[in-house]
Amino acid sequence: MNYLKIFSPATVANVSCGFDSLGFAVDAVGDEMTFTKTAEKGVKITEITGANLPYEIDKNAAGAVVQKMLLEANADFGISMTIHKGFSPGSGLGSSAASAAGAAFGANQFLENRFSELELTKFAMFGEEVACGSQIADNVAAATYGGFILVRSYHPLEIIKLPVPNELRLVAIHPQIEIKTKDAREVLPTKIPLKDAVTQWANVGGLIAGLYSENYELIGHSLVDIIVEPARKNLIPYFDVVKQNAINAGALGAGISGSGPTIFALCKGDETAQKVFDAIKNNYKNTGIEATAFISKVNNEGIKILEKK
Amino acid sequence: MNYLKIFSPATVANVSCGFDSLGFAVDAVGDEMTFTKTAEKGVKITEITGANLPYEIDKNAAGAVVQKMLLEANADFGISMTIHKGFSPGSGLGSSAASAAGAAFGANQFLENRFSELELTKFAMFGEEVACGSQIADNVAAATYGGFILVRSYHPLEIIKLPVPNELRLVAIHPQIEIKTKDAREVLPTKIPLKDAVTQWANVGGLIAGLYSENYELIGHSLVDIIVEPARKNLIPYFDVVKQNAINAGALGAGISGSGPTIFALCKGDETAQKVFDAIKNNYKNTGIEATAFISKVNNEGIKILEKK
Known part of the structure; x- marks a missing residue:
């Protein structure tokens, strides 16, 4: 695989009573991201549409996540990305989480899915920190796992996927x-x-x-x-x-x-x-x-x- | 039916994280209670074993519950009871709750089961108040519903029966x-x-x-x-x-x-x-x-x- 295009969902966190614990993923709204494998090592962001976000890898939630994962996996290739925001940062719908979780998921596809959903959530939390200054799990876990999720614990991180009633x-x-x-x-x-x-x-x-x-x-x-x-x-x-x-x-x-x-x-x-x-x-x-x-x-x-x- | 003998279980309330919300019923420990229909109206307690509890109806959790139910149902008969405590008051295992919930259940059997489990829980909460001074729901609801229960709300009272894993x-x-x-x-x-x-x-x-x-x-x-x-x-x-x-x-x-x-x-x-x-x-x-x-x-x-x- 040399090219991947994904949809990474918006998410609702702090679901009423479940402040800092409960989140769920949205179906209709989210980002589109593309990933292209490059022979040259390292990460590049070639296009960002829909929001004014930094292209510098260290300052971009998605870029920083992919960089960290490629390093940790000791990958002998690089990734070039585009990010198309389907909703605004600052909306309360997990904008940086969608980018960070999408980046983790995308990079993992090029790394033979070596990382589990829990590990992807941790990488994406690092992206949240890059974007927002703190490692929040509920949005990125909802995007990564889908459905309703419970952050049962941060130390150690434990994410519980809850069922979603059909209607x-x-x-x-x-x-x-x-x-x-x-x-x-x-x-x-x-x-x-x-x-x-x-x-x-x-x-x-x-x-x-x-x-x-x-x-x-x-x-x-x-x-x-x-x-x-x-x-x-x-x-x-x-x-x-x-x-x-x-x-x-x-x-x-x-x-x-x-x-x-x-x-x-x-x-x-x-x-x-x-x-x-x-x-x-x-x-x-x-x-x-x-x-x-x-x-x-x-x-x-x-x-x-x-x-x- | 003129005579009924029941087992009313001990209960564990405040289950760890679920202070004032989560309780469950015990299988091996509880009270035995008997109820005999009498032509004469009113409630009598003829025997209490296993604990030193008041025989005065107004002061006894079980007696007060049965009296209230017979009055509310406008019953044209009375009930004579015996209470055999299988565990100690003051143990933290819902002793008064077992008596109160057992009383509500027993009286209901003579009233053609007109009261729902939620209503029985409310009657039993009145018994808790007689015994302990406050209307606590978690023990009596666990005894009444069995299994694990969640007191989702007090106003209005809402009890959720949760599943119990088999082992x-x-x-x-x-x-x-x-x-x-x-x-x-x-x-x-x-x-x-x-x-x-x-x-x-x-x-x-x-x-x-x-x-x-x-x-x-x-x-x-x-x-x-x-x-x-x-x-x-x-x-x-x-x-x-x-x-x-x-x-x-x-x-x-x-x-x-x-x-x-x-x-x-x-x-x-x-x-x-x-x-x-x-x-x-x-x-x-x-x-x-x-x-x-x-x-x-x-x-x-x-x-x-x-x-x-």
Whole structure:
């Protein structure tokens, strides 16, 4: 194989109650990346479209991951890449994670798949660090494994792939405002009441039980975040209105994707998803804030190969 | 039916990471209770063995539950009860819960099973309040539903029955010291670091995923409590020694049952359970503390009918 083209999905992390623990992959939105084997060692990025990202390998999430993997595998060849962003950095949909996880997956294809999904997740976390300054796992694990994932532990890293009920649909709206990661972190409480933590972990338990038992009602009841959402929603104009409109239109629940500003809603079935989409797609009209909305299945396969030769 | 004899199980609540949320029912230990229909209205307790508990209906967890149910159902008959405690109050194994849940189940049999398991849990919670001063759900729900349960929410009450992997076994040891409920509550932190809460809810998620997927290794990794156990273990002499011995002998994990002092360990299979039992059964020898240990399956059926006529 000399050439590979892949789709690497957007991801929703911090799924309501599951702050820093639960994420899932998106089917309809993501990046396209190509990888071409070169006789010359080293990594090159020849084209980036859809976002203004650095071409320097050390500063690019995808480039840094591929470089690290080729070095670690002691590869006698190089890789030349192109990155076509299908969604914006800063959306809260795991933009750097899609690039980093896609890069890890792509490089692995040229290395006879020697690395496991867990190892690819670790490489991609290194890419996240290059892009964002910290090794976050939930977005890159969701992109790598597909479906819903639980980051059970960081030390050692343990990722659990959870089942995805067949009719689960995502509706998301991205109001195009900037939320600084620093601000999103600073509004979080450092300490929380034990009783709120109990409420939250009972909801994490309910959400996971709902995914395993395909109990949409339980998923809906459990999609509640009493800790992070109340702190962060003030960074997202009209969050409460959008969330309420989604729920009124039949969504199981709604919340902040990642650290925002994208707002996501989970729904049962295409028909309800369409209603929820219709109910929220114009919520930012006349507010002076541009917004784009989409409907998607949950992507259960993770990164997909589009072409290889 | 004029006569009913039942077994109502002991229960382990606060299962490691699942403080106030996760419980399960025990197969080998519990109470026996009898119920006899009487023409005269009202409730009587004619015999209590195995523990020193009040015969006054208003002060007895079981008596108060049956009285409330007969009143609510406007029953034209009464019930006379006997209670034979198979384990001690104050053990941390849900003694009042066994009585209260057993009472609710028994009375329901004479009321044509008009009340659902959720309603029975609510009645039994009233019994818990009579005995302990607060309406706790995890023990009574585990006794009522059997198996592993998640208290997903208190308002409204929502109980989720979780699957029990076939080879899951319990080993427990009850050092006969008294822990006052007040002390057990007072040592708890009122606030906890958000990052510890995240670790804890990731473990709750892992434990529930492990139960659904029969992944004993994952169950073991997830049986970790970094919040309540560190605060409460100092109330239980030799806790660390017993826990370490259990884990060294092959237990998946170990923790405090309820608010103690019973220490429980979960194991995969009878052989390992026997090794763990052997490793901990004499841990209180020569300490001046009496202790009793037992092995049990997880009871997946809840309360069982032993005889009816």
